[in-house]
Amino acid sequence: MKSIVCMSGVELLMEYLEGALAPDVREAIEAHVAGCPRCEAFIASYRDTPRIVRDATRMEMPADLEASLLTALRKARDRHE
């Protein structure tokens, strides 16, 4: 199969880290990463990021929270005008 090209595989690396890849793709990535310091560093930094932070950044803001935040921001702005 086609070998993993460095950095074009970032999406694949994400999925690899989430354990979402087919075994043959995962093997190809592992083979590449074993000989690639850049991808190895990427994986290391990703693994150092706590899952809760990744989940938080992925999460969308609830509509009511967004609305109250906008209201608060408008009030703060109005006070300065």
Ligand SMILES: [Zn+2]
């Ligand atoms: Zn690489």
